[in-house]
Every structure is written in C-alpha cells, then in structure tokens.
Amino acid sequence: DELFFVDLPKSEVRLKIFEIHLKLRNQDSKAIAIDQVAAAAKGFSGAEIEQAIVSALYAAHAQKSALTTELLLAELKRTRPLSIVMAEKVDLLRRWASGRTVACD
Secondary structure (H helix, E strand, C coil), X not given: CCCEECXXXXXXHHHHHHXXXXXXXXXXXXXXXXXXXXXXXXXXXXXXXXXXXXXXXXXXXXXXXXXXXXXXXXXXXXXXXXXXXXXXXXXXXHHHHCCCXXXXX
C-alpha cells in the first residue's frame, strides 16, 4: 500500500478553489480579481479559503454591497492560516512525508 501526501494548494489550485466556492455561492468569479486573491491566499488550505469567502460574503451583506476583491483581500489579511499558526508542525509533517509518501500534486 502507498501513502499519499496532500500539501497546501499551489497557486493554480487556490485559483480553482476560489472559482468553485464562488460559483457554489452564486457569485460571479469574473467580478473578482481571482489571480490577486489566490496569490494573497498563499499558505491557506482549501477549507480556510472557503471560510474567507463565507466571511467576506457576511461583510458584503452587512455593508449591503456585492462581494468585492477588496472584501476578500481584507478577510484574507485578517485570517492567520494554520500554515503560519502551526508552521513548525507543518514543516515537520512535510519533512516526514518527504521520501515516505507519494505527493498528490
């Protein structure tokens, strides 16, 4: 049996995650600078990206406005991803996985 390692999403995967979760919430991804928010989400997991979108949608609703790139960027800036909060553990896991597992990307 093989062991697989799923690391944090790279830029192109983060972009797709944003597109998927915006579409699921009936948001036009063309109205958002997806490249910019995907770059700002470096180090975020897919679940953290999803939660940033949800939080930004709440902020937009509170302001009685549409979701914007600026709201998403502000939410990403406020969020401390686990890759920062638990950087040592993430690094340890990556080192353990190197040579022992099959990378999924």
